[in-house]
Amino acid sequence: MDFRLTDDQEALRAAARELLAGRFGRERLRAAVGDPALDRGLWRELGAAGFFALRLPEAAGGVGLGLPEAVLVCEEAGRALLPGPLVACHLLAGVVDGVADGERIVALADAAQGPGWWEHPDDCDELIMLEEPQGKPCGAYRTPAAEARAAAPPPPSSVDPLTPLAHLPGPSAPRTPLGAAVDVPRLRREAALLTAAQQLGSASRTVEDAVGHARTREQFGAPIGSFQAVKHLCAGMLVRAETARSAVYAAAVTESEQEVAAAKLLADEAAVRNARDCVQVHGGMGFTWEADVHLHLKRGWLRAESWGRAHVMEERLAAELLAG
Amino acid sequence: MDLTYTPDEDDFRARLRRWLGEALPTLPPRPAAADWPGRRAYDTTWQRMLYDAGYAGLHWPRDAGGQGATPTQHLIFLEETERAGAPYVGANFVGLLHAGPTVAAEGTAHQRARWLPPILRGDEIWCQGFSEPDAGSDLAALRTRAVRDGDDYVVTGAKIWTSHAEVADWCELLVRTDPEAPKHRGISWLALPMDAPGVTVRPLRTLAGTTEFAEMFLDEVRVPARNRIGDENDGWRVTMVTLSFERGTAFVGEVVACRRVLAALARTARDNGRWDDAALRRRLGRLAAEFTALWRLTQWNVSEAQRTNGVPGTGGSVFKLRYSHARQELYDAAAEVLGAGALDADHEWVAARLSSLSYTIAAGTSQIQQNIVAERILGLPKGR
Structure with missing residues (x-):
């Protein structure tokens, strides 16, 4: 292994x-x-x-x-x-x-x-x-x-x-x-996984953007990243992204329906919540069209609606608990 | 990205499974939770069985008496022992996961020969004397004094959160040997014999109602200077060399167990009618994703450790942050499944719910872990 x-x-x-x-x-x-x-x-x-x-x-x-x-x-x-x-x-x-x-x-x-x-x-x-x-x-x-x-x-x-x-x-x-060669359940599964992979990329990128800003933006005479309140937001973002990464990569290897559901659920959460925290770390500028982070948030919302919304994936995973 | 096991690893798993199948039925019955001498005897009996079968100190280096197993073999061991319902490391925790590895990494040949074999055989139990009433997250602020007097140190102070203190033979003790030096540079690591005159142990009752921990008072306790591991005043570094071992694989078995508990929650909810509540189903479904990911994150961290010859990386902090929170969520969900039954303190899920509160505090609070992640992984500047 x-x-x-x-x-x-x-x-x-x-x-x-x-x-x-x-x-x-x-x-x-x-x-x-x-x-x-x-x-x-x-x-x-x-x-x-x-x-x-x-x-x-x-x-x-x-x-x-x-x-x-x-x-x-x-x-x-x-x-x-x-x-x-x-x-x-x-x-x-x-x-x-x-x-x-x-x-x-x-x-x-x-x-x-x-x-x-x-x-x-x-x-x-x-x-x-x-x-x-x-x-x-x-x-x-x-x-x-x-x-x-x-x-x-x-x-x-x-x-x-x-x-x-x-x-x-x-x-x-x-x-x-389209022809008989199309395996619909497989298309759905792979679409969910690859969408989750995009969410993961976005979630990692917003960690980097937040950290980059926190290192250079100074208030009270110090980089805001030296304050624990900001540090902890950034640490939480990394934890979300890395947890989602494990789930997404594992699902890519096993291709199991349950692991894909877990991957989509966690990657959606990581992308959307990281984008929100990235807005927060950027402060007022984060709320503007000038910063790119709103694009991550909006794309994250859009992808979260596609190929398995949270409630669908949660119900699927729950059903599997009884089947297992 | 390879999640398949090699033929050697499969073989290791098969042999272990076979041995567990034979060994577990010969174990005595589990002692009651409050029976500490009984728990010590049970845990050391199990350790001796592991020793005799060649599984003791699996992840320790061979020259320390261990098996020199790879991190993946260690993962398999923890997974299989949990699946088989084998005892947890229990009272052997500090000896096997911290004090032992510290002696192995930093001790002299004589010290290794004195302390390592009894840990592996289950003959001696260690406890940890690090935290103090005024030195918790700020561990380096510890004030327990050790003054050199001839061949001994004379130690005076107080320690807290000392698990298994009542039944331990040795304590890995951090003491201040130079009060003038900066706080990280005046600390030394001593092996304290728990039967030395002047050691008083007072059990602490926890929120969960049990006496997991103790306070330990040290009143002019004489500890031979030869019991010091590493140089005088170098104890902080000596301790940190192996501290991350605690976070590396300590929770592997528990993740396996949590997945089993989650399935049991679902079945209980089906049987008591709460499964009809979509909010509860979704909550359990989310937890299933959570523990699936935590298992994969464990495999990720083990794969990373494989590259660094078994030294766990900072991934342990990411894992601990997520896991400690998920465990609390799991047992909160259990309470929702149980309904009024969640007020029955004797129910194992209720006991686990209570003890789950310690997970975001022990072995580095979540707030300290977040500082570690932010500073050591993300490279954010140190705060004031």
Whole structure:
């Protein structure tokens, strides 16, 4: 047993971090706040770097890696606040043509158990829904993005400035079965895990941001990080992030339904509560649009609603206590 | 990220399981909670069985009489003994987890030969004389004085929170040998024989109603200078070398046990109708996530320790912060499951609920642990 990252995994994580820092640094992030349209050039670069084809076999043009590696890449994307349907494109690479290399962008939504919306409706080419339409079997169905938009009520104004949302289309939108190869429970499980990985990345990043601020911001003639009240907030943030990390990484290895539920629950909590504490450590500036931390909080809220909300995961884990 | 065990580790687990299956039925019945001599006898009997089977001092280095096991083997040992319902380390705690490793790391050959084998065999029990009424979280402020007189130190002062003091043979005692030096630099580490004249032990009744701890009064107690581990005035460093051992793997068995208790809570709630309450179900579901993660965090910390030759890292503080809180939440949830039954002090979950309050205080309060995390892991500046 050696739960630590292998050297290859460390290298993969470092490479993903470097790529994202270079292509989606703070300036790009700030620019995206005003204009959240996805950058297709960036998406193709992510495709070329293997973000989507990471787990496809090498014979099929993929990278041939596993779920732990996908978790590390999603964690880095979460750290960088990368917008866009990364999880959907990763899960549907090899299923929907053109997704693996970043040419086509698809959204994935759980119509049966999800929040009833999908992300980046104007940037995606297609919407894939997990649902059980009337008179049809439960499975994955595809709808062209324009038709999905046309068959839905006017879109909500998204709380996350970087993630435009649309309501899922009504029954009038056309749906084509995606094919028999789709394992819906597995898609749901992996989507939950990879979303948890993004939450973990965000939770770690807000610890660093809070600590960085606490080290340099001075009040009463001393860095505020020398005061225990602030120290303890930061320590609590690290404890949340590291506890979530253990759960997320373990779920990536075991792929068990229960461990994925635990990972999602704890990573959602870590992302959202760490973002709130990061706002608190930043004080007045934390409450402004000038600091980036509000973006972590809002994305954290959004992800917490997707692929297994707290009450769903808690009920699932509770049921397992009786089954075990 | 590899959570699979090697064939050697599987083999270690299988042999241990086999031995536990044979050994546990031969144990005498467990003594009552308040029967301290009985508890000492029970705990040392178990330690002797471990010794005879080659499991004593599993994580100690071989040259200290231990088995030189890897952190992973130690984890397996703690997991399997808990699963099998084997006794906990009990009265052997200080000897095996702190005093022994300290003597092993810092003692002379003569000192190691004198004190280590009896700990491993279960012949001698140690207690810890660190905290004082006025030196708790600020341990280095301790004032118990040791004045050199010929070949002895003459020790006078008071210690507190000394577990197993009534039945211990030895006490790892921190004393002030230089009152003029800065507080961390005037401390020495002594092995105090508990039967020395001038040692008085007064049991302290805890919030849980039991006498887990004692106060210890030292009135001109003579301790031979050869009982000092390390140099005079170097006792703070000597102590810190092994203090993190307490936090490294001390709670592995308890995490396994908590997961079992949680499943039992769910079954009890189903049987008494409280399972129909969604709020309670969700509370238990969240605790399931919590203890799953704590088990994985333990494996993470053990994997880290493997890299540093068994020296636990600061991950122990992260774990202790989360675990101590989770344990309190678990037994608060137990009270909700029990309803009015939570007022029955004899119920084991109620007793555990009471004792769970000590977890955020003992072995470094949560507030001190947060300082450690903030300063040593996150690199925040030391406060005033």
